[in-house]
Amino acid sequence: MSCGQDTPEQEAPVSTPLPSGDTIEKKRYPLVTLSVPVFQIREAPRVDSRSLGDLGKGERIALLGPVSEEVTRLTFGKKTFFQPWLLVRTSSGVEGWVHAAALGDDMPDGLRLKALLGQDLAEMAATYYQAFEEMESAASVILAIRQAHQVADALTIALQVQPSEMAPEVAELLPALTTIWLAPTYSWHFFVDYTAFTAAAQHSDSPADDKLLELYYRTYPVDSIGYVHPAWKLEVEEGKVYSLLGKGMHRAYLGHLDQMQRYRDIAGWEIDQLKALIINDMATPSVLYWEAREKVQAELEVILDTTFAVLTPRDTLALYKSLQLLKDTSAAEERRFNFRAGF
Numbered sequence: 001m002s003c004g005q006d007t008p009e010q011e012a013p014v015s016t017p018l019p020s021g022d023t024i025e026k027k028r029y030p031l032v033t034l035s036v037p038v039f040q041i042r043e044a045p046r047v048d049s050r051s052l053g054d055l056g057k058g059e060r061i062a063l064l065g066p067v068s069e070e071v072t073r074l075t076f077g078k079k080t081f082f083q084p085w086l087l088v089r090t091s092s093g094v095e096g097w098v099h100a101a102a103l104g105d106d107m108p109d110g111l112r113l114k115a116l117l118g119q120d121l122a123e124m125a126a127t128y129y130q131a132f133e134e135m136e137s138a139a140s141v142i143l144a145i146r147q148a149h150q151v152a153d154a155l156t157i158a159l160q161v162q163p164s165e166m167a168p169e170v171a172e173l174l175p176a177l178t179t180i181w182l183a184p185t186y187s188w189h190f191f192v193d194y195t196a197f198t199a200a201a202q203h204s205d206s207p208a209d210d211k212l213l214e215l216y217y218r219t220y221p222v223d224s225i226g227y228v229h230p231a232w233k234l235e236v237e238e239g240k241v242y243s244l245l246g247k248g249m250h251r252a253y254l255g256h257l258d259q260m261q262r263y264r265d266i267a268g269w270e271i272d273q274l275k276a277l278i279i280n281d282m283a284t285p286s287v288l289y290w291e292a293r294e295k296v297q298a299e300l301e302v303i304l305d306t307t308f309a310v311l312t313p314r315d316t317l318a319l320y321k322s323l324q325l326l327k328d329t330s331a332a333e334e335r336r337f338n339f340r341a342g343f
Contacts, residue, residue, distance in 0.1 A: 029062035029089070030111065033104040036076055041096035045070055045085030052096040061088045063107060064095070067114040067122075074099050079163045084118045086111070109173050116170055121158055125151055125174055132175045138206035139266045141197055145212070146269055148176050152190035152226075160187055178225055184238060191226040192216075208263035212270055215256055219274060230277055234290055242339050243281050246291030246299050253278055254303065257310040275310055283318040285325060293337040297326045 037057045042049040045068035055061065068085040075081070081101035089095045100115035107115065114122040128147040135141045151174065159167050164181075167188035171179040176196035179188045194216045201209040219230045232249045235241045244250075257278075260271050281287060282300060289296045300323050304316065311319075325333070 029064060030108050031060045032063055032088075032107045034059045034061065034098075034102060035104040036102045039098060039102040041088065041090065041094060041098055042085070043096055045072070045097040047072060047074070047099075049097070052094050053090075055090070055098065055102075059090070061090050061098070063087075063111055064089055065111075067100075067111070067119050068097065069119050071118050072099060074101055076101060080161075081163065082161050083115060086115060105169070113170070113173055116162075116166060117155075117158065121154060124154060129174060135197070135200035136204065138201070138204040138209040141200050141204055141209040142212060142267050142270065144176075144200075145192065145194070145197055145209075148192045149226075149273075152177055152192055155190045156188070159190075164188065180227070182228065189228070194220070194224045194226070206263075208266055211260055211263065212267050215260060215270075215274060218253065218256060219277070230281075232278060232281055236339075241288070242290040243287045243296075244290050245282055245287075246289065246295030248299060250278055250282060251299055251303050251306070254306075254308045254310060258308050261309050271310065275315070279315055279318060283322045285322075287336070288339060289337045290340045291338065292341070293326065293334070296337065297323065300326060 034055045034057055039055050040051040041053055041055055043052055044050075064087045066087040071082050071084050073080060073082050081099075083100040085097040085099050086103065087095065088098050103115065105112065110122075110126065113125055116122075117125065128144070128151045131140070131144040131147050135144050155167075155170060155177075159170065164187075167179045167190070171177050171190065176193050177190055178193050179190050181187075182189050194213055197209070197213060201213055204210075216226070217224050220226055221231050229235055229241060232244045232253065233241055234244055254275075257271060257275055260267060264271060282303075300319060304319055304323065
């Protein structure tokens with residue numbers, strides 16, 4: 001439903017007068033500006049709810065705090081928003097609900113997050129923000145990193161249906177998160193900036209968080225920001241990505257994962273996530289390889305001949321099956337190798 005269709009209904013507006021001598025400024029509610037030409041304040045957080053009157057662009061209204069659980073799709077101009085409603089009070093004392101997209105960006109960060117993301121995702125982001133602010137022990141640093149990943153993934157999905165400029169705004173409200181525009185998917189993706197955790201890790205009670213950050217730095221060595229492709233992938237141009245298996249990187253990385261095993265009690269989730277990334281690169285049948293078949297096969301054989309504590313029997317079986325496929329010399333399989341030579 002578009003803004004232009006949000007016309008006033010005929011019911012008489014209901015006012016809730018402020019106590020004598022009181023104003024919204026004196027109550028110290030945060031004030032926000034209406035950013036669209038005209039919008040109706042509603043009795044309930046729905047477009048079909050009874051209108052309590054019109055609001056005009058530039059009008060200052062008080063945010064009373066509550067945010068609706070419901071998210072409503074509204075279109076303003078050429079932009080479509082999926083956002084909640086906020087309970088507000090006008091200067092004349094009318095209390096009701098206004099869609100978040102109709103409000104300006106001059107609201108407190110906490111409410112801004114709720115307005116942009118909705119109640120559930122905003123609470124998830126707030127929990128992460130608190131964890132980031134309270135980092136002291138190694139376990140708390142690792143927990144904050146874990147929550148950063150979870151929030152980044154949730155934001156990437158949630159903001160697919162929001163206007164594109166919203167993603168950078170959300171990233172500015174949350175620490176250690178950055179957003180990157182990915183042309184192939186025509187959308188913003190959120191990633192974790194691991195350098196933001198370095199100072200806390202250096203002052204913690206254990207080397208576990210330092211070692212974990214070192215592992216992330218090895219995974220994303222360019223700028224230590226998580227990205228689509230880890231270090232053992234090579235993207236030569238958009239849409240053309242190759243595995244670097246055969247250069248020794250995979251074997252070395254498994255060794256670093258083994259060193260992290262001693263900290264599995266507090267970093268088990270992170271170890272398994274990183275292991276899954278590199279196992280998938282070696283075991284997925286559709287992977288294309290930058291190196292020649294002989295080099296790819298040789299490194300995988302060395303990995304299978306080495307005992308890595310981080311590898312489970314299931315991991316080993318997946319790698320063994322991959323090795324059997326690598327030995328397939330059919331023409332179809334041969335086309336998966338040696339892109340370094342320009343084939």
